Amino acid sequence: MHVLFLEVDTESAWAVASLGPAFLAATLRAQGHGAGFFRVTTAVGLDEVRAAVAREQPDLIGVSVTTRQWLRARDLLAGLREHVDVPVILGGLHATFSPEEVLRHPGIDYVCLGEGEAALLELVEALREGRALRDARLGRIRNIWARGGLRPGLRPPIEPIDAIPFAARDLLDERWGVVHVSTQRGCPFPCTYCGARMYDELYAGEDGPAYGRRRSHGNVLAELRALRDAGALNYVIFLDDTFTIHHPWVREFCRRYPQEVGRPFSLHARVETVNPRMLQELAAAGCRLIVYGVESGSPRVRREIMQRSASNQRFVDVFRWTREAGIGVTANYILGTPGETVAEMEETLALHRRLQPDDFGFFVFYPYPGTALFTLCRERGYLPDDYLERPALHRRSILRLPGVSPEDIDAMYARWTEARIDAMVARGVPAQEVAQVREAALAHAACG
Ligand code: SF4
Structure with missing residues (x-):
């Protein structure tokens, strides 16, 4: 399975990308999955994002959002859904603390609450087996909240934290x-x-x-x-x-x-x-x-x-x-x-x-x-x-x-x-x- 992570910028000045997806990508790769990265700079529009998706052919698109990034990500993903039928998951601070608001918007299928490494891995496995939406809606994939489904419980934080692989630095730009x-x-x-x-x-x-x-x-x-x-x-x-x-x-x-x-x-x-x-x-x-x-x-x-x-x-x-x-x-x-x-x-x-x-x-x-x-x-x-x-x-x-x-x-x-x-x-x-x-x-x- 292949996950494409989008980094949505709101400022034209360069800054390092979000750290979270770099850990998620490393975790996925360690288990034999693929992870790609595309930076949606302020100069990048929907057409370029569509082209990136066409190139990468992902099974899932992941976006980590702070509140600062949310509005641009929301509009971008709504536009993307009109052309691309790939499931989308949002994680990060804004998704975790405004999940109902996030899931109201078109083009967003799942929210990851809290720490994402183990949860995303389980979701990807469930996608491969064709049971992701059903299981997530029933709240069976902890931390993963599906649109229209039950709020899931949280799995414990990963301990020891050293078990998380080193960040995939190609996602940090x-x-x-x-x-x-x-x-x-x-x-x-x-x-x-x-x-x-x-x-x-x-x-x-x-x-x-x-x-x-x-x-x-x-x-x-x-x-x-x-x-x-x-x-x-x-x-x-x-x-x-x-x-x-x-x-x-x-x-x-x-x-x-x-x-x-x-x-x-x-x-x-x-x-x-x-x-x-x-x-x-x-x-x-x-x-x-x-x-x-x-x-x-x-x-x-x-x-x-x-x-x-x-x-x-x-x-x-x-x-x-x-x-x-x-x-x-x-x-x-x-x-x-x-x-x-x-x-x-x-x-x-x-x-x-x-x-x-x-x-x-x-x-x-x-x-x-x-x-x-x-x-x-x-x-x-x-x-x-x-x-x-x-x-x-x-x-x-x-x-x-x-x-x-x-x-x-x-x-x-x-x-x-x-x-x-x-x-x-x-x-x-x-x-x-x-x-x-x-x-x-x-x-x-x-x-x-
Ligand atoms: S709670 Fe206070 S000390 Fe901790 S990260 Fe936030 S601002 Fe910094």
């Missing part, structure tokens, strides 16, 4: 020897705006192991060694939501990584999970950059709305320790969180000026289905009636918030854009490039 690696699944923190942790909640009431699991050092390092020995490794980006949880694991990693892999790397961390000693060890192991989620400069917003307890002073200290260790710092911020005032958005800009990160990202809040803040927005009437048709672009707010208007948030977004441009000028980026960024940012803000 990586470049320049920069590889993307995850060493764990799940996140133990309770941030109310975050979709990543919802898998932990999904599995919380289930029998079997917890969703949060981490690969062994041997498994992670063996994958990286193989890539290095094949001449395909210049830099590693660890995509784990918080690489620095469980300090004994991180310390052992820092001890072995320089000898066994010896390539520079970057990671994501929370300020609560690092200390000066760990940062020194990470730097000695080759860490060049850490991305921290700051999110808000208002301690009240972080504590009462986002469920994040770190103080502003903690951010200041950790950013200083990180720089002192010789590691670059990137900060991410959110504006327009429900319950946040304009003055509190100002506090975020003020904290940013204190932190002086090497780089930063800023995002207008979007309510991801399944998160605590999505529920709050729905219950308080902040969601517009057509919210399902509003893409998750993070540039303009889709919410009707009391006390903060969309124009307030637009104005704040424009100030962040100016802060980005100032940072580029300070770094000596050529004026023409700066002007292009300004134009693009303002055009994006205008169209949402």
